[in-house]
Amino acid sequence: MAPVTAAAGSAGTLHSLIVLGRSRRWASAALLAIVVVSCGPEPREAEDPRGSALERLRVFETSRRNEADLRKLHAADAGPDPVAVARLPGTSHLVGLLRGRSVIVVLDADGGELQRLAAPASPSGLATSPAGDVFVTGEQASEVARYTVRAGRLEPAARMPLAGVRSIRSIAYGPESVLHVVEDHDHRLLTVALGNGAILAGADEPIGVGPRSVLRTPRHVVVDCVLSHEVVVAPVDERGVPRPADAVRVVHDGPIWAVDAVERGDDVLLALGGVEDHPLDRRQGSFGYIDSFAWVYRVPPGGPAERLGVVNVSALGAVTPKVVALRLAGDVVGVQTVGYGSAVAADLEWTAPRPTRKGVWPRPDVTTRPFVPGCVEEAVLDDRRRVLANPLLDAWIVDDGGAPRVVPVPDGEPPRSVESRVGEALLFTTLMAPWNRTKGSLSRFTCETCHLDGVVDGRIHDPGRGNLHVTTKPLLGLFNNRPHFSRALDPDLTSVAHNEFRVAGLRSRHDPWFSIDVAEAPWLAQLGVGGEPLGPEELRRALMVFLMGFGPRPNPSVLGRSSWTAEERRGAEVFHDRCEPCHQARLATDVAASRVPFAEWESLVMSPDGPIVWACDAYAQTGIEPYVHEQGARVTSLRRLYRKRPYFTNGSARDLDAVLVRARFEGGGFWHERSDLGPDAGLDASERHALLAFLDLL
Numbered sequence: 001m002a003p004v005t006a007a008a009g010s011a012g013t014l015h016s017l018i019v020l021g022r023s024r025r026w027a028s029a030a031l032l033a034i035v036v037v038s039c040g041p042e043p044r045e046a047e048d049p050r051g052s053a054l055e056r057l058r059v060f061e062t063s064r065r066n067e068a069d070l071r072k073l074h075a076a077d078a079g080p081d082p083v084a085v086a087r088l089p090g091t092s093h094l095v096g097l098l099r100g101r102s103v104i105v106v107l108d109a110d111g112g113e114l115q116r117l118a119a120p121a122s123p124s125g126l127a128t129s130p131a132g133d134v135f136v137t138g139e140q141a142s143e144v145a146r147y148t149v150r151a152g153r154l155e156p157a158a159r160m161p162l163a164g165v166r167s168i169r170s171i172a173y174g175p176e177s178v179l180h181v182v183e184d185h186d187h188r189l190l191t192v193a194l195g196n197g198a199i200l201a202g203a204d205e206p207i208g209v210g211p212r213s214v215l216r217t218p219r220h221v222v223v224d225c226v227l228s229h230e231v232v233v234a235p236v237d238e239r240g241v242p243r244p245a246d247a248v249r250v251v252h253d254g255p256i257w258a259v260d261a262v263e264r265g266d267d268v269l270l271a272l273g274g275v276e277d278h279p280l281d282r283r284q285g286s287f288g289y290i291d292s293f294a295w296v297y298r299v300p301p302g303g304p305a306e307r308l309g310v311v312n313v314s315a316l317g318a319v320t321p322k323v324v325a326l327r328l329a330g331d332v333v334g335v336q337t338v339g340y341g342s343a344v345a346a347d348l349e350w351t352a353p354r355p356t357r358k359g360v361w362p363r364p365d366v367t368t369r370p371f372v373p374g375c376v377e378e379a380v381l382d383d384r385r386r387v388l389a390n391p392l393l394d395a396w397i398v399d400d401g402g403a404p405r406v407v408p409v410p411d412g413e414p415p416r417s418v419e420s421r422v423g424e425a426l427l428f429t430t431l432m433a434p435w436n437r438t439k440g441s442l443s444r445f446t447c448e449t450c451h452l453d454g455v456v457d458g459r460i461h462d463p464g465r466g467n468l469h470v471t472t473k474p475l476l477g478l479f480n481n482r483p484h485f486s487r488a489l490d491p492d493l494t495s496v497a498h499n500e501f502r503v504a505g506l507r508s509r510h511d512p513w514f515s516i517d518v519a520e521a522p523w524l525a526q527l528g529v530g531g532e533p534l535g536p537e538e539l540r541r542a543l544m545v546f547l548m549g550f551g552p553r554p555n556p557s558v559l560g561r562s563s564w565t566a567e568e569r570r571g572a573e574v575f576h577d578r579c580e581p582c583h584q585a586r587l588a589t590d591v592a593a594s595r596v597p598f599a600e601w602e603s604l605v606m607s608p609d610g611p612i613v614w615a616c617d618a619y620a621q622t623g624i625e626p627y628v629h630e631q632g633a634r635v636t637s638l639r640r641l642y643r644k645r646p647y648f649t650n651g652s653a654r655d656l657d658a659v660l661v662r663a664r665f666e667g668g669g670f671w672h673e674r675s676d677l678g679p680d681a682g683l684d685a686s687e688r689h690a691l692l693a694f695l696d697l698l
Contacts, residue, residue: 050513053537057494057544064548065479070587070594073480074609076549079416080409082389082396084126085379088134090149094379094387095134096396097123098409104136104147106154109381111396111407115154120145122553125171125181133157137168137181140556144171144179144192160197165190167556172216176240180221182211185556185642189214189223189232191241201241207232209645209654210458217263222270226255227458227645233261233268233299248303252277254290255457257340260326269328270297270305271335273313273321275449275457281441283464286506288441290449292319294337294348296326296361309350309361313337314444316368317344319430322376323388335364338375338388341429341446343523345371345399371404372397372523373429392428393526406526418528423546426539427454427475431521433505433512442507447500451475454550455643460651468626471651473636474644479548480588481613481637486649488619488634493547497540515539552640554608557696562606564697571694572601574687578665582622582635583614589637590617605697614638614698623664623673624648638698648672656695660688 081100085107088095093114094107099122106115120138127135134147134154144160162168167185174180177194187206190199208225215222221242223232234247250256256274263269272295281288296309313321318339327334331352338345346368353361374392381387388397390406398405426432427447436444450457456472463470473485484490490499501512517533518524524534534542564572575583576598585601587594596604596612604612614637621632633649647653653662664674664681671677683691 050536053540054494054498057497057537057541058492060541061492061494061544065588068480070480071604071611072609073551073587073611075476075551075553076420077413077416078391079394079413079421080411081391082394082409083124083391084377085387085389085396086126086128086134087379087381088149088154089128089130089132091152092382094381095126095128095147095154096389097126097136099124099139099391101411101413102138104134104145104154107387107396109385109387111387111398111405113410117147117154117156120159120168121559125168127171127173127179129173130175133173135171135173135179137171139167139169139184140554140559141168142166142556144168144181144197160192162190162192162197162199164203169211170213172214172221174216174221174236174240175218176236176238178240180214180216180240180242182207182214182223184210184212187211187225189221189242200239205244207244210643213259215259215261217261217268219263220261220268222259222261222268224256224259226257226452227456229253229255229458231256231259231270231272233270233305235301246302248299248305250297250299250305253279254459255452257320257452258322258324260324260335262326262328264328266301268299269326269333270299271295271324271326272297273324273337276312276443280450280459280461281464282462284441284507285464286503287445287450288443290445291315291438291443292321292339292341292445292449294321294324294335294346296333296335296350307360308353308355309333309335309348309364311348311364311366312438313339313346313348315438316346316366317342317444318346318368319344319444320428320446320448321346323378325378325380338371338378340374340376340392341448342444343371343373343521345369371399372406372526373425392425393523395526408526415528417545419542419545420549421527421546422524422529422534422539423542423544425524425527426543427451427546427550431516432501432539432543433508434516434520435508435510436505437508445504447475447504455640456645458645460646465628466626468628469650470628471646471649474640475547476550476552477613477637477639479551480611481615482590483617483634486628486633486636488617488629493544494540496547497543500543501536501540512536552610555610555640555697558606558610559608564602564606565693567690567693568697569602571690571692572598572605574683574691575694576601578663578670578683578687579691582616582618582620582670583638584616584635585612585614586616587611587613589613589615592616610639610698612639612698623671624650624652625673626650638695641695641698656692657688660691 078100080098083099084097104119120141122139125137132149136145142165146157169184172180179192189207190202208228210227212226213224229252231250234242254275258273260271276291278289291314298306320341321337322340323338325336333350335348348364350364374390375388378386378388386399396407454475490496513536515533585596619631653659664671664677
C-alpha cells in the first residue's frame with residue numbers, strides 16, 4: 001500500500017511514513033500504522049522500547065495536528081449515547097433517550113427498538129405521568145417536548161417553551177400537574193405548570209451548583225447538585241411548589257453521582273452513590289481517599305439529615321455507581337448499585353437495621369455479581385427485570401438477575417472507531433488502573449471520579465505541594481490546548497496519556513506499562529476488541545485518539561443564533577481591550593499564528609463548534625496565590641465557563657461576577673487579585689455586565 005503522508009520526526013533525523021492498515025488487535029477497525037524509516041543511526045528499539053513507542057505516538061500526534069482544520073474542530077460523534085429509560089405508562093413497553101441522535105425511542109421488554117421520534121437537542125431528561133404522557137428535555141434546548149400514547153404508539157404533542165432557559169439536564173413529573181426541571185446553565189430548579197407552561201417558582205435563585213438530576217416523591221422534590229456536593233430535599237406545597245425555606249441539604253466533601261428516594265411515614269429515605277466523603281489526598285503522588293461509596297440517609301421533617309448506612313462499594317468492585325436503587329420491604333432496606341466505571345453490580349441489604357454505638361447501621365449483607373460498566377439509569381418491569389441505559393457500550397442492558405444481556409442500539413451512522421471507544425473506556429472505567437487496592441487511603445477509581453463527565457468535580461483540593469489548593473481542570477478540548485494543565489508540565493497528549501497511566505496506578509504494585517485482553521475484561525468485546533491483547537502502546541494511543549475528539553459540546557447560549565446583541569458586542573470589545581492579551585483568540589493555544597482577528601470573532605463564537613480556545617501557552621502571575629508554578633499558572637481556556645465552577649486555580653471565586661469584581665488594571669498591567677488597588681482601578685458595573693454577556697457565549 002502506498003504511503004499517504006510523510007512528516008518529520010521530532011529530532012529531525014527520522015521520517016515517518018503514515019500508512020493505512022488493519023490490525024487484528026482492533027478487530028477489523030482501520031488504524032493508522034506508523035512505519036519509521038531511519039535517515040541516520042538506526043533506532044535502538046531493543047534498548048529503549050518504551051521510549052521508541054512514545055516517539056511513535058508523538059509522530060502520530062503531530063500528524064493529526066497537522067491535518068486538523070482548527071476552525072472546524074468540533075466534538076467527535078459520541079455514538080447513539082442512550083442516557084435515560086422509563087416505563088411507558090399503560091403499556092408493556094419502555095421509552096428511552098438517545099442523546100447522540102436527539103431522538104426518543106420506544107422499546108419492547110427485551111430492549112428491541114419499536115419506534116423512533118425526534119426529541120429536543122441532546123435529550124437527557126425523561127419523565128412520565130400516570131395518564132400516559134411522556135416529557136423530554138434536552139441539554140441544548142429550552143423547551144419541554146410532550147408525547148402521548150395513541151393506539152399503542154407514541155405520538156408527539158405540543159412543545160412547551162421555557163422563557164430564559166438554555167439547557168435542561170433533568171425533569172420530574174409532579175402529581176399536582178407540574179413539572180420540575182433542573183437546568184445546569186443557571187443552576188436552577190424550576191417548577192412549571194403543565195396547563196400553560198408558566199414557571200411557578202425557581203426562576204430567581206440557584207438551587208445549588210451543577211444540578212444534575214431531580215426526582216419526586218409524593219410530598220418532596222429531591223435535587224442532586226454535583227458541583228456543590230449536596231442533595232437538596234424540599235417539601236412541596238399543595239400546588240407542587242417546593243418550599244426552599246424548609247429544605248434539608250445533605251452535604252459531602254465530593255460529588256454525589258446518583259440518588260434514589262422513598263418516603264417512609266413522615267421521613268424521606270435517601271440512597272446515594274458518590275465519591276468518598278473525605279478530602280482528596282495527593283501527598284504520596286497518587287490519589288487517596290477517592291473510593292466510591294453508597295449511603296443511606298434519613299431526612300425527617302425540618303432535618304437535619306441522619307446518616308444510617310455507609311458502604312465502600314469500590315472495595316466490592318462497584319466503582320463510580322451512577323445507578324442506585326432503594327428498595328423497602330417491611331423492615332428490610334436494600335440498595336442496588338451498578339458501577340459505571342467497573343463491571344460489577346453490588347446489592348446491599350440491611351435486615352431490621354438498628355444503629356450501632358457509632359450511630360450507623362452495621363455492615364449489610366452483600367451480594368456481588370459480574371455486570372458491564374457504563375450504566376446510568378434503569379427502568380423496572382412488572383416481572384422485576386431491569387432495563388438499563390448504557391452510553392459507554394451504546395446499548396440497552398437487560399438484567400434478569402443473572403448475566404446481563406447487552407442489546408446494541410441500532411444505528412445508521414458510521415460506527416465509531418474501536419480505538420476511540422477503547423480510549424473512552426480507559427477514561428471512564430478502571431481499565432487504566434485495574435489493579436488498584438482499597439485499603440486506607442488507597443483507592444479504586446476512574447478518571448471520572450475527579451472529572452465528572454470529563455469536566456470538573458467542583459472540588460478545591462490539596463495537591464500535596466506546599467500550601468497549594470487547586471481546582472480540577474476539564475479534560476474536554478485538550479487536543480488544541482497544549483501544554484496541558486495549570487503547571488503546563490505535559491507538553492502534549494502523548495505525555496498526558498503516558499503520565500495518567502503512571503499516576504492512576506502508582507500505588508497498585510503493578511507496572512503501568514501493561515497489556516489487556518478480553519479474557520481480563522470480557523465486556524471489551526462489546527466495543528469491537530478482538531482476541532489479541534491490547535499492548536501498552538495501543539492503550540495509550542487509544543486514550544489519545546479519544547481525547548483528540550473529546551471536545552466541548554455546542555454552547556446552548558449560541559444555538560440558533562448567528563449574531564451578537566449590542567450588549568454582547570460591547571462585552572467583546574471590553575474583552576478585546578482588557579482580557580485578550582492573555583486569553584488570546586487562538587485556535588491552537590501553542591500556535592501564535594492561529595490568533596483570530598477581532599473581525600472574525602463573531603462568526604466563530606456564534607458557530608456550533610465555537611473553535612476559539614481563549615488561552616495562550618504562557619505563564620502569568622495575576623495575583624491568584626499561591627502560584628502553582630514559579631512563573632505563575634498557565635493561562636487557562638475560557639470555553640464553556642458555566643460548567644467549570646468554582647473559578648481561578650485556587651477556586652476562590654464562586655461565580656463569574658466574583659471573578660470580574662476582583663479584576664484590577666494599572667499602567668498597562670492586569671491582575672485578577674490586587675489588594676492595594678481599589679475599585680476605581682477595576683471594571684465598572686456596565687463593563688462587568690457586558691463582559692458577562694460575552695463570556696456566556698464562549
